[in-house]
Amino acid sequence: MTSLTDLTLAEMKAGLAARMFSAVELAQAHLDAMAANRHLNAYIVETPELALAQARAVDDGRRSGPLAGIPLGIKDLFAVEGVQTTAGSAMLKGFVPRYESGVTANLLRDGAVFLGKLNMDEFAMGSSNETSAFGKVISPWKARGSDAELVPGGSSGGSAAAVAARLCAGATGTDTGGSIRQPAAFVGIAGIKPTYGRASRWGTIAFASSLDQAGPMARTVADCAHLLTSMCGFDDRDSTSLDLPVPDYAAGLTGTMRGRRVGIPAEYRLDGMDPEIAALWDAGIAWLRSEGAEIVSVSLPHTRYALPTYYIVAPAEASSNLARYDGVRYGNRVTPPGGNVHDMYAATRAAGFGKEVKRRIMIGTYVLSAGYYDAYYTQAQKVRALIARDFELAFERCDVLLTPTAPSPAFAFGAKADPIAMYLNDVFTVPASLAGLPAMSVPAGLSATGLPLGLQIIGRPLDEMGVLDAGLAIERAAGFTARP
Amino acid sequence: MSVDSETVRKIARLARIAVTDDEVPGLTEQLNGILGWIEQLGEVDTSGVAPMASVMPSGIGGQLRWRADAVTDGGIQDKVLANAPDAASGFFAVPKVIE
Numbered sequence: 001m002t003s004l005t006d007l008t009l010a011e012m013k014a015g016l017a018a019r020m021f022s023a024v025e026l027a028q029a030h031l032d033a034m035a036a037n038r039h040l041n042a043y044i045v046e047t048p049e050l051a052l053a054q055a056r057a058v059d060d061g062r063r064s065g066p067l068a069g070i071p072l073g074i075k076d077l078f079a080v081e082g083v084q085t086t087a088g089s090a091m092l093k094g095f096v097p098r099y100e101s102g103v104t105a106n107l108l109r110d111g112a113v114f115l116g117k118l119n120m121d122e123f124a125m126g127s128s129n130e131t132s133a134f135g136k137v138i139s140p141w142k143a144r145g146s147d148a149e150l151v152p153g154g155s156s157g158g159s160a161a162a163v164a165a166r167l168c169a170g171a172t173g174t175d176t177g178g179s180i181r182q183p184a185a186f187v188g189i190a191g192i193k194p195t196y197g198r199a200s201r202w203g204t205i206a207f208a209s210s211l212d213q214a215g216p217m218a219r220t221v222a223d224c225a226h227l228l229t230s231m232c233g234f235d236d237r238d239s240t241s242l243d244l245p246v247p248d249y250a251a252g253l254t255g256t257m258r259g260r261r262v263g264i265p266a267e268y269r270l271d272g273m274d275p276e277i278a279a280l281w282d283a284g285i286a287w288l289r290s291e292g293a294e295i296v297s298v299s300l301p302h303t304r305y306a307l308p309t310y311y312i313v314a315p316a317e318a319s320s321n322l323a324r325y326d327g328v329r330y331g332n333r334v335t336p337p338g339g340n341v342h343d344m345y346a347a348t349r350a351a352g353f354g355k356e357v358k359r360r361i362m363i364g365t366y367v368l369s370a371g372y373y374d375a376y377y378t379q380a381q382k383v384r385a386l387i388a389r390d391f392e393l394a395f396e397r398c399d400v401l402l403t404p405t406a407p408s409p410a411f412a413f414g415a416k417a418d419p420i421a422m423y424l425n426d427v428f429t430v431p432a433s434l435a436g437l438p439a440m441s442v443p444a445g446l447s448a449t450g451l452p453l454g455l456q457i458i459g460r461p462l463d464e465m466g467v468l469d470a471g472l473a474i475e476r477a478a479g480f481t482a483r484p
Numbered sequence: 485m486s487v488d489s490e491t492v493r494k495i496a497r498l499a500r501i502a503v504t505d506d507e508v509p510g511l512t513e514q515l516n517g518i519l520g521w522i523e524q525l526g527e528v529d530t531s532g533v534a535p536m537a538s539v540m541p542s543g544i545g546g547q548l549r550w551r552a553d554a555v556t557d558g559g560i561q562d563k564v565l566a567n568a569p570d571a572a573s574g575f576f577a578v579p580k581v582i583e
Binding site: 094095096097098099195196197210211236239240242243244302305308309311312319323326327328329330331332333335339340341342343344345346347349350353358359361362363365366369375376378379380381382383384385386388418419420435436461462 | 487491492495496497498499500501502503511514515517518519521522523524525526528530533534535536537538539540541544545548549551560563564566567568569570576578579580581
């Protein structure tokens with residue numbers, strides 16, 4: 001029999017239902033794998049006692065639900081009651097929430113088992129996991145013939161590494177500009193960001209509130225569908241939560257592309273695009289065509305302005321959201337000798353935030369400051385409206401869009417020391433975030449160096465089902481079986 | 485628009501982040517790099533375009549909801565104070581504000 005940790009989430013569900021193994025055995029197999037792979041630094045906190053107690057309750061019949069006994073890792077952005085939650089920041093070291101986030105409460109309602117809290121870029125600001133105050137996460141993948149350690153992507157890098165290395169059946173991620181999709185692509189797993197408002201933001205530490213969305217990361221599209229169904233749903237504590245029914249995505253999944261129109265945005269074919277990425281994209285187009293889809297060329301004319309728009313809107317919202325870390329109500333506090341309350345604020349924030357977070361808070365503070373607000377922030381929100389309009393027009397001619405997820409495979413630590421070079425990694429993922437659209441990455445092939453590459457599917461608002469179906473079609477056609 | 489070291493100090497003050505003299509030149513260079521890059525948005529013709537106010541259009545549930553103006557929570561003082569760096573007599577405590 002294959003190792004329990006190698007099963008897909010769907011296979012674990014079936015095995016538990018058939019009593020082929022117990023929830024405790026399944027949890028223990030993962031806890032053992034976590035202990036043997038601590039060098040990846042995927043988990044900030046492991047919660048073996050909690051996991052085994054939750055699993056025992058499943059075995060005893062005290063807990064049930066569609067995810068009963070499924071061992072998950074939780075990104076450290078989600079508040080889990082009684083478990084340290086830090087957002088990867090020194091600012092929140094030792095913070096133990098006395099409440100449960102909306103998303104994790106849904107997963108617990110459905111019987112899931114929590115293995116621990118997953119490492120991430122500080123406050124979800126990063127694309128490589130190098131900004132975590134708890135140390136970088138190392139990808140379980142290595143390039144062929146090289147021993148160099150590679151980034152797992154970010155910001156949900158701990159989630160990506162843990163799922164790829166079989167340290168959990170699936171994980172929660174969050175995506176503000178690509179933080180689920182880019183790391184999923186880098187480690188050869190699937191991940192979906194639903195429509196803005198589908199998953200509750202309540203109890204998820206805020207980065208940029210008009211962009212932040214939670215979503216699942218797992219080894220198959222079907223596994224993502226199971227988790228997405230559980231994670232989504234209306235929450236009246238989140239003012240932008242959508243009060244709409246959530247379909248059973250796993251039950252509805254068919255992978256059928258016959259009669260579907262797939263849009264290929266011309267502007268995503270960048271000058272100087274990596275030929276491997278271009279070839280993979282062409283393969284994806286051919287796969288969907290042979291599955292019966294009609295391929296349509298579409299235009300998203302404002303694509304090139306998406307990244308600069310994002311780097312105004314996201315830091316602006318972050319500077320406001322992160323104003324709460326003042327050393328008074330929770331988290332770190334530093335008081336200089338003889339200092340007053342203002343000195344305490346400034347010293348606390350200087351000591352608690354890392355370089356990238358400070359940089360973004362300062363950019364956000366500047367673009368919102370008197371005299372610059374209209375030139376930067378208002379203009380960015382106007383361009384954002386144009387970007388959303390581009391998608392609306394494209395979706396008059398197609399049902400889903402197919403693009404690469406990232407412009408390159410995973411890179412080495414320190415390879416993108418210039419902030420803008422790092423930001424450019426999200427060139428294909430940021431536009432859908434700005435428009436609030438559902439989007440997913442599916443593993444589709446390997447680079448010449450043997451590293452995973454992903455394809456991205458973007459859908460209409462609320463059409464997660466269409467995105468997952470196209471994802472499944474790609475997954476079947478690609479037959480991606482490589483593992484770290 | 486580019487920022488000078490005085491502006492960087494002012495931004496840091498507004499953001500309540502203490503910066504040392506050593507940090508200012510590096511920060512100035514980095515902020516100018518990023519600001520110079522995002523400046524390209526100025527070339528987009530946005531005349532007649534309304535800034536995005538809500539991510540999801542109201543037609544698909546993006547309208548903000550009303551709720552009764554009523555207390556929905558409370559009586560959890562111990563939980564609220566549990567993570568405070570300094571709590572005293574049921575309050576958050578801070579260094580002296582008034583001499």
